[in-house]
Amino acid sequence: GAVVSQHPSRVICKSGTSVKIECRSLDFQATTMFWYRQFPKKSLMLMATSNEGSKATYEQGVEKDKFLINHASLTLSTLTVTSAHPEDSSFYICSATKTTEAFFGQGTRLTVV
Protein backbone atom coordinates (compact mmCIF):
# COMPACT_ATOMS: atom_id res chain seq x y z
CA GLY A 1 0.00 0.00 0.00
CA ALA A 2 0.92 3.62 -0.33
CA VAL A 3 3.17 5.03 2.36
CA VAL A 4 3.29 8.50 3.82
CA SER A 5 6.27 9.34 5.97
CA GLN A 6 6.33 12.15 8.50
CA HIS A 7 9.37 13.54 10.24
CA PRO A 8 10.22 14.14 13.01
CA SER A 9 8.07 11.91 15.20
CA ARG A 10 8.82 13.96 18.29
CA VAL A 11 10.23 17.43 18.77
CA ILE A 12 10.74 19.65 21.77
CA CYS A 13 11.44 23.30 21.17
CA LYS A 14 11.71 26.52 23.12
CA SER A 15 9.05 29.19 23.04
CA GLY A 16 9.61 31.65 20.25
CA THR A 17 11.41 29.27 17.93
CA SER A 18 10.05 27.75 14.74
CA VAL A 19 9.65 24.08 13.99
CA LYS A 20 9.35 22.42 10.60
CA ILE A 21 7.53 19.14 10.07
CA GLU A 22 7.90 17.20 6.84
CA CYS A 23 5.38 14.95 5.15
CA ARG A 24 6.45 12.78 2.23
CA SER A 25 4.53 10.46 -0.02
CA LEU A 26 7.02 7.68 -0.64
CA ASP A 27 5.58 5.72 -3.53
CA PHE A 28 3.08 8.02 -5.16
CA GLN A 29 2.71 11.62 -6.17
CA ALA A 30 0.34 13.77 -4.18
CA THR A 31 -0.78 17.10 -5.58
CA THR A 32 -2.75 17.58 -2.39
CA MET A 33 -1.84 16.77 1.18
CA PHE A 34 -3.64 17.54 4.41
CA TRP A 35 -2.51 18.63 7.85
CA TYR A 36 -4.36 17.76 11.03
CA ARG A 37 -3.94 18.68 14.64
CA GLN A 38 -5.04 16.62 17.58
CA PHE A 39 -5.44 17.83 21.15
CA PRO A 40 -5.23 15.31 24.01
CA LYS A 41 -8.21 12.98 24.12
CA LYS A 42 -9.78 14.73 21.16
CA SER A 43 -10.31 13.92 17.52
CA LEU A 44 -8.23 15.07 14.59
CA MET A 45 -9.07 18.52 13.33
CA LEU A 46 -8.26 19.42 9.74
CA MET A 47 -6.02 22.47 9.70
CA ALA A 48 -5.28 23.01 6.05
CA THR A 49 -5.06 21.57 2.59
CA SER A 50 -1.61 21.74 1.07
CA ASN A 51 -1.63 22.28 -2.69
CA GLU A 52 1.43 21.56 -4.82
CA GLY A 53 2.60 24.71 -6.55
CA SER A 54 0.03 27.00 -5.00
CA LYS A 55 -1.09 28.44 -1.70
CA ALA A 56 -2.49 26.23 1.01
CA THR A 57 -6.15 26.40 1.90
CA TYR A 58 -6.69 26.91 5.62
CA GLU A 59 -9.71 25.86 7.64
CA GLN A 60 -11.61 28.48 9.51
CA GLY A 61 -9.86 29.59 12.68
CA VAL A 62 -6.39 28.39 11.65
CA GLU A 63 -3.79 31.15 11.53
CA LYS A 64 -1.97 30.97 8.23
CA ASP A 65 0.92 33.11 9.50
CA LYS A 66 1.37 30.80 12.47
CA PHE A 67 1.21 27.57 10.51
CA LEU A 68 3.13 28.00 7.28
CA ILE A 69 2.60 25.31 4.69
CA ASN A 70 4.79 24.73 1.68
CA HIS A 71 4.16 22.06 -0.94
CA ALA A 72 7.19 22.46 -3.15
CA SER A 73 7.07 19.11 -4.90
CA LEU A 74 4.65 16.32 -5.68
CA THR A 75 5.99 14.24 -2.81
CA LEU A 76 6.73 16.75 -0.06
CA SER A 77 4.70 19.11 2.06
CA THR A 78 6.06 20.95 5.07
CA LEU A 79 4.30 22.54 8.02
CA THR A 80 6.25 25.17 9.92
CA VAL A 81 4.97 26.25 13.30
CA THR A 82 6.35 29.76 13.64
CA SER A 83 7.16 31.52 16.90
CA ALA A 84 5.92 28.50 18.80
CA HIS A 85 4.19 28.88 22.14
CA PRO A 86 3.25 26.24 24.71
CA GLU A 87 -0.35 26.29 23.45
CA ASP A 88 0.94 25.04 20.09
CA SER A 89 1.99 21.81 21.78
CA SER A 90 -0.02 19.11 20.11
CA PHE A 91 0.03 16.06 17.88
CA TYR A 92 0.25 16.98 14.20
CA ILE A 93 -0.42 14.47 11.44
CA CYS A 94 -0.43 14.70 7.68
CA SER A 95 -2.19 12.69 5.04
CA ALA A 96 -2.22 12.21 1.31
CA THR A 97 -4.89 10.60 -0.79
CA LYS A 98 -4.19 8.01 -3.48
CA THR A 99 -7.31 7.55 -5.61
CA THR A 100 -9.93 7.76 -2.86
CA GLU A 101 -7.99 6.15 -0.03
CA ALA A 102 -6.26 8.33 2.54
CA PHE A 103 -2.84 7.43 3.91
CA PHE A 104 -1.51 9.02 7.06
CA GLY A 105 1.92 9.83 8.35
CA GLN A 106 3.01 8.58 11.75
CA GLY A 107 2.39 11.95 13.36
CA THR A 108 4.62 14.47 15.13
CA ARG A 109 4.38 15.13 18.84
CA LEU A 110 5.34 18.79 19.34
CA THR A 111 6.12 20.04 22.81
CA VAL A 112 6.92 23.72 23.28
CA VAL A 113 8.64 24.58 26.54
Place this chain on the structure above:
Amino acid sequence: SQQGEEDPQALSIQEGENATMNCSYKTSINNLQWYRQNSGRGLVHLILIRSNEREKHSGRLRVTLDTSKKSSSLLITASRAADTASYFCATPQTSYDKVIFGPGTSLSVIP
Protein backbone atom coordinates in the same frame (compact mmCIF):
# COMPACT_ATOMS: atom_id res chain seq x y z
CA SER B 1 -15.59 21.11 10.61
CA GLN B 2 -16.19 17.58 11.82
CA GLN B 3 -18.65 15.50 9.90
CA GLY B 4 -18.65 12.08 11.45
CA GLU B 5 -20.23 11.53 14.81
CA GLU B 6 -19.36 8.41 16.73
CA ASP B 7 -21.31 6.95 19.54
CA PRO B 8 -20.75 5.99 22.18
CA GLN B 9 -17.93 8.40 22.95
CA ALA B 10 -16.62 6.04 25.60
CA LEU B 11 -17.16 2.32 26.00
CA SER B 12 -15.88 -0.03 28.68
CA ILE B 13 -16.30 -3.79 28.32
CA GLN B 14 -14.90 -7.03 29.67
CA GLU B 15 -12.39 -9.02 27.68
CA GLY B 16 -14.16 -11.50 25.44
CA GLU B 17 -17.23 -9.34 24.93
CA ASN B 18 -18.12 -7.68 21.64
CA ALA B 19 -17.77 -3.94 21.15
CA THR B 20 -19.96 -1.98 18.77
CA MET B 21 -19.26 1.58 17.74
CA ASN B 22 -21.43 3.66 15.47
CA CYS B 23 -20.67 6.53 13.16
CA SER B 24 -22.98 8.93 11.38
CA TYR B 25 -22.07 11.37 8.65
CA LYS B 26 -23.80 14.13 6.76
CA THR B 27 -22.74 14.33 3.13
CA SER B 28 -22.42 11.83 0.29
CA ILE B 29 -19.29 9.70 0.41
CA ASN B 30 -17.23 7.46 -1.84
CA ASN B 31 -16.04 5.40 1.08
CA LEU B 32 -15.78 5.38 4.84
CA GLN B 33 -12.73 4.36 6.81
CA TRP B 34 -12.19 3.26 10.37
CA TYR B 35 -8.97 3.94 12.22
CA ARG B 36 -7.56 2.99 15.58
CA GLN B 37 -5.27 5.15 17.64
CA ASN B 38 -3.46 3.96 20.70
CA SER B 39 -2.80 6.62 23.30
CA GLY B 40 -0.25 9.12 22.04
CA ARG B 41 0.38 7.20 18.84
CA GLY B 42 -0.39 7.55 15.15
CA LEU B 43 -3.36 6.22 13.28
CA VAL B 44 -3.72 2.61 12.28
CA HIS B 45 -5.95 2.01 9.31
CA LEU B 46 -8.42 -0.75 10.10
CA ILE B 47 -10.80 -1.07 7.24
CA LEU B 48 -12.25 0.81 4.29
CA ILE B 49 -15.77 0.21 3.08
CA ARG B 50 -16.90 1.63 -0.23
CA SER B 51 -20.23 3.29 -0.77
CA ASN B 52 -21.51 0.35 -2.84
CA GLU B 53 -20.68 -2.15 -0.08
CA ARG B 54 -22.97 -2.94 2.82
CA GLU B 55 -20.73 -5.10 4.98
CA LYS B 56 -17.08 -5.95 5.22
CA HIS B 57 -15.06 -8.26 7.43
CA SER B 58 -11.44 -8.26 8.45
CA GLY B 59 -10.43 -10.76 11.12
CA ARG B 60 -12.39 -9.88 14.26
CA LEU B 61 -13.67 -6.67 12.70
CA ARG B 62 -16.98 -6.27 10.98
CA VAL B 63 -18.03 -2.99 9.41
CA THR B 64 -21.44 -2.15 8.05
CA LEU B 65 -22.48 0.81 5.98
CA ASP B 66 -25.99 2.14 5.48
CA THR B 67 -25.83 4.97 2.97
CA SER B 68 -29.58 5.61 3.24
CA LYS B 69 -29.13 6.40 6.93
CA LYS B 70 -25.65 7.84 6.46
CA SER B 71 -24.30 5.61 9.17
CA SER B 72 -21.71 2.93 9.73
CA SER B 73 -20.90 0.57 12.55
CA LEU B 74 -17.71 -1.15 13.64
CA LEU B 75 -18.03 -4.40 15.55
CA ILE B 76 -15.04 -5.92 17.31
CA THR B 77 -15.77 -9.49 18.34
CA ALA B 78 -14.13 -11.37 21.20
CA SER B 79 -12.39 -8.24 22.42
CA ARG B 80 -8.93 -8.30 23.94
CA ALA B 81 -7.17 -5.93 26.31
CA ALA B 82 -4.95 -4.94 23.38
CA ASP B 83 -8.02 -3.54 21.61
CA THR B 84 -8.06 -0.71 24.15
CA ALA B 85 -7.71 2.42 22.02
CA SER B 86 -9.64 5.24 20.42
CA TYR B 87 -11.53 4.43 17.25
CA PHE B 88 -12.40 6.98 14.62
CA CYS B 89 -14.50 6.91 11.51
CA ALA B 90 -13.32 9.09 8.68
CA THR B 91 -15.06 10.20 5.54
CA PRO B 92 -13.20 11.56 2.53
CA GLN B 93 -14.96 14.58 1.13
CA THR B 94 -15.57 14.43 -2.59
CA SER B 95 -13.96 17.81 -3.05
CA TYR B 96 -10.18 17.67 -2.68
CA ASP B 97 -10.44 14.26 -1.02
CA LYS B 98 -9.87 15.76 2.42
CA VAL B 99 -10.77 13.41 5.19
CA ILE B 100 -12.98 14.51 8.03
CA PHE B 101 -12.87 12.62 11.31
CA GLY B 102 -15.58 11.95 13.80
CA PRO B 103 -14.98 12.66 17.51
CA GLY B 104 -14.02 9.05 18.16
CA THR B 105 -14.97 6.33 20.60
CA SER B 106 -12.63 5.56 23.46
CA LEU B 107 -12.75 1.81 24.06
CA SER B 108 -11.46 0.22 27.24
CA VAL B 109 -11.28 -3.55 27.38
CA ILE B 110 -10.87 -4.78 30.93
CA PRO B 111 -8.88 -8.00 31.36
